[in-house]
Amino acid sequence: MQPGARDESGTATAELALGIPLLVALTAGLVWMLAVGAAQVRVIDASREAARAVARGDDVVAAETLALRVAPEGSRVSISIEASRVVVTTRVRVSGPGGLLGSLPGVTVTADAVALAEEDP
Numbered sequence: 001m002q003p004g005a006r007d008e009s010g011t012a013t014a015e016l017a018l019g020i021p022l023l024v025a026l027t028a029g030l031v032w033m034l035a036v037g038a039a040q041v042r043v044i045d046a047s048r049e050a051a052r053a054v055a056r057g058d059d060v061v062a063a064e065t066l067a068l069r070v071a072p073e074g075s076r077v078s079i080s081i082e083a084s085r086v087v088v089t090t091r092v093r094v095s096g097p098g099g100l101l102g103s104l105p106g107v108t109v110t111a112d113a114v115a116l117a118e119e120d121p
Contacts, residue, residue, distance in 0.1 A: 032097040032104075039072045040109045043090045046071035047113035050088040054079060055115035063088075084117045 050067035054060055060079050067077040067090055075092040089112050096104040 028097045039094045044111040047088045047090040047111045051086050051113035051115040054086040055117050086115045088113045
């Protein structure tokens with residue numbers, strides 16, 4: 001080693017040790033965003049299925065049960081029938097990822113579906 005030169009051995013290891021937690025946090029955040037997206041799709045499907053069921057004349061309780069089977073666990077379903085319109089709203093809270101990202105708040109995912117009630121021939 002030359003006089004006055006600094007020994008830089010181990011700097012790559014130190015940089016890697018600082019970078020890995022950031023990559024882990026980024027990956028956890030992306031996985032959480034995927035979970036929110038998947039919950040949104042399931043909530044939309046649940047609302048749509050329940051609205052179709054009630055519109056074709058099925059029982060409201062059966063349609064709500066159907067929606068709860070499709071929706072993520074912990075979902076709430078509300079069904080209202082106004083004249084010839086059926087409106088179904090499904091909502092669920094998706095918790096934050098925890099761990100390093102535990103300070104992030106949860107997200108409430110909501111979907112509405114509207115269907116016209118079928119008339120008897």
